[in-house]
Amino acid sequence: NSLVEGGTATGTFSHVRIAMPSASGIYFRGWASNSVGIAYSPDGYFFTEPGAASSVTFANIGTDSVEIRWFSGAGTGALVVVRASSPVAAVPTDGVLHTADSVFANGEDLGTSQYVVYRAVGTNVTISGLAATTTYHAAVYTYAGTGTVINYRQNLPATGSVTTAA
DSSP states (O other): OOOOOOOOOOSOOOOOOOSOOTTOEEEEOOEEEETTEEEEOOOEEEEOOOOOOEEEEEESOOSSEEEEEEEOOSSSEEEEEEEESSOOOOOOOTTOOOOOOSBTTTSOBOSSSEEEEEEESSSEEEEEOOOTTOEEEEEEEEEESOGGGOEEOOSSOEEEEEEOOO
16 A cells, blocks of 8 residues: 655654554555655565464363463464463563473573463464473463564463363
8 A cells, every 4th residue: 555645754754554454464665755856765574463362271181291272363373371370471572483392491481480382383282391280371372474573462362270180
C-alpha cells in the first residue's frame, strides 16, 4: 500500500497502520521528496503480532517427565517456558532466537530459573529432568518469523501447572 503524507517536517516519520493480518510478514520502505530530488530509506521487514496459544494441558505425568500440550495460535511456532514452584513471569525477547532444550534447566534461562524447553512448530513437548512431587508451571508464547525479526506474543501466554508423580 502506498500512503502519502504531506508536510514540511524534518526528522523521524511514523505512520500508524491498523487491521494488519496476524502473524504476517510486512515489507516496507520510506521515501521523501523535495526540490533536490527523492531519497529512500533502507528496506525494512517485520512480523505482526501472532495469535495467542491456548488450553495448556498435561499428559503422561511421571516422576521425572511430563508431556505439555496446547492449542496453537496463528503464527510460525511456539516457545514454551517452564519454571519449578512458581508461575512463569519472564517473557521472551523479540528478535532473539532463545535456545530450547526439552531437558529441564538445559535450555536458556530467561531469568530466575525460567527455562525455555521448546521453540519450534508443534503443539506438544515432553520434558524430562524433573524432580518428583514438584509443581512445574508452563507458559506457551506463540511467535511469527525467525532470526532478528522473530516476534513473540509477549502478553497473555497460555499457562498451566502440573505436579510430578511421587
